[in-house]
Amino acid sequence: SLDTGTILHLCLQHFFNMFQHREIEDFQSMENKDSLIERILSDVINQYYSNPINKRILESQKSEIKKNLVNFLESFTKKYQGFKVYGVEKEFSEKLDLESLELGSFPMDIKINGKIDLILEKDYKLYIVDYKTRQTPSISSCWLGKNGEDPSNVQLAFYTYLLEKQSEQIDVEEAFFISIVEGKETVIF
Numbered sequence: 001s002l003d004t005g006t007i008l009h010l011c012l013q014h015f016f017n018m019f020q021h022r023e024i025e026d027f028q029s030m031e032n033k034d035s036l037i038e039r040i041l042s043d044v045i046n047q048y049y050s051n052p053i054n055k056r057i058l059e060s061q062k063s064e065i066k067k068n069l070v071n072f073l074e075s076f077t078k079k080y081q082g083f084k085v086y087g088v089e090k091e092f093s094e095k096l097d098l099e100s101l102e103l104g105s106f107p108m109d110i111k112i113n114g115k116i117d118l119i120l121e122k123d124y125k126l127y128i129v130d131y132k133t134r135q136t137p138s139i140s141s142c143w144l145g146k147n148g149e150d151p152s153n154v155q156l157a158f159y160t161y162l163l164e165k166q167s168e169q170i171d172v173e174e175a176f177f178i179s180i181v182e183g184k185e186t187v188i189f
Contacts, residue, residue, distance in 0.1 A: 003048075003058065004065060005133030008180050009117065010044045011037075011069050012131060016118055019085040024120075027070075027077040037073075041066055072180045086121040092162035114155075114162050125173035128159050136177035136186040143188075156188045 015036075019025070027033060041062060049055040096110040118129040141153040151157075156175040164170050176187040 004061065007044055007048060007058065007065055008069060008133060009131055010048065011040050013089050014040045014044065015073065016085050016088045020088065021084060023082055023084050024077050024080055026081045027073040037066060037070060041069065068181050072183060075183050080120060083120040083122045083127070086126055087116065087119040089115055089117060090119060091115045092166065094162050094165045112158050112162060114159050116159050116163065119163065125171050126163065127173055128156060128163065128175040130156060130177050132177050132179050134179055134181050136179050136184055139186060139188060
């Protein structure tokens with residue numbers, strides 16, 4: 001399943017790279033969508049595995065992967081049609097500014113690195129999208145607990161920090177996890 005998740009991520013990366021800095025089209029109305037997905041999936045499988053045994057196993061799962069990919073793209077592009085792709089698999093690295101976050105001092109620098117799956121833009125506001133193959137983290141795991149316990153999942157909080165540190169003009173409107181297989185979206189903020 002880890003390999004399937006990686007393959008799905010890579011396919012989505014290829015697909016959304018086609019819309020860099022332009023509006024996403026509704027997948028269902030795209031011409032040649034079947035051949036496009038076949039080509040993307042074949043390219044990813046060929047690049048991902050050099051081992052012939054693993055490649056054969058993956059080829060046997062190709063129809064299921066394709067079905068999940070098509071289902072995801074149909075629902076996702078319908079909902080986010082008209083949004084522009086601001087970035088795909090964008091990597092960021094920033095030193096955590098503890099003083100501005102009012103966290104006091106720390107005896108060493110803390111550097112945060114992150115790679116954001118997909119960044120959408122609409123009306124000068126950005127939306128962070130993080131794919132999960134099956135289940136998305138719960139909202140409660142991403143927020144402080146009732147008794148002030150630290151959240152167990154800070155991924156989107158750090159992604160937001162990293163993205164907003166790029167420019168004072170960047171405003172992240174929303175950050176969410178989305179399941180590729182289940183289509184479930186968990187909006188964190």
